[in-house]
Amino acid sequence: MTTPVCTSASDAAVSARQTSPYTRPYPSFASYVRARQPVLLRTARSLTANPSDAEDLLQTALAKTYVAWERIEDHRALDGYVRRALLNTRTSQWRKRRVDEFVCDELPEPEPVAGADDPAERQALHDAMWRAITKLPARQRAMVVLRYYEDLSEVQTAEVLGVSVGTVKSAVSRALGKLREDPELDLAR
Numbered sequence: 807m808t809t810p811v812c813t814s815a816s817d818a819a820v821s822a823r824q825t826s827p828y829t830r831p832y833p834s835f836a837s838y839v840r841a842r843q844p845v846l847l848r849t850a851r852s853l854t855a856n857p858s859d860a861e862d863l864l865q866t867a868l869a870k871t872y873v874a875w876e877r878i879e880d881h882r883a884l885d886g887y888v889r890r891a892l893l894n895t896r897t898s899q900w901r902k903r904r905v906d907e908f909v910c911d912e913l914p915e916p917e918p919v920a921g922a923d924d925p926a927e928r929q930a931l932h933d934a935m936w937r938a939i940t941k942l943p944a945r946q947r948a949m950v951v952l953r954y955y956e957d958l959s960e961v962q963t964a965e966v967l968g969v970s971v972g973t974v975k976s977a978v979s980r981a982l983g984k985l986r987e988d989p990e991l992d993l994a995r
Contacts (some may be wrong), residue, residue: 933939
């Protein structure tokens with residue numbers, strides 16, 4: 807343990823800390839924050855999309871509440887006060903958000919990335935695949951769906967359908983052969 811070299815300076819710092827209006831400790835505030843922080847953090851998270859922003863928002867609202875602690879007459883309504891501080895702080899942040907707009911002759915379009923999937927083409931392929939699967943016999947369709955859409959193993963598929971593993975293998979093989987021959991799925995190749 808070290809002893810302070812200049813006791814008068816450390817005593818002055820302690821007394822200044824105790825008399826400063828900005829550093830007055832409020833034990834009731836600290837216990838309130840400990841007790842209600844999880845609930846208030848959930849409220850802050852509902853106001854923002856980012857959990858880190860929610861924590862910052864709550865800290866700002868709690869700082870505002872701390873400054874006004876002596877002025878708050880009814881400490882039973884603290885949750886309402888903090889929620890209002892959260893909402894007001896979030897509204898202020900939203901209003902301060904600035905969107906820069908620049909006038910230009912042509913709209914900037916992103917360059918197409920080679921190999922990137924077009925969502926419309928992906929959806930068209932998905933629809934074509936489902937149409938092709940619905941053409942399969944019911945038993946083959948069930949096996950294909952369980953194997954490839956539900957991601958079950960051959961053993962699990964056999965257990966679900968109450969058939970042997972060999973039956974699953976042969977039926978899935980025949981179903982995949984039919985899907986390969988489907989003319990609607992030629993666009994995927």
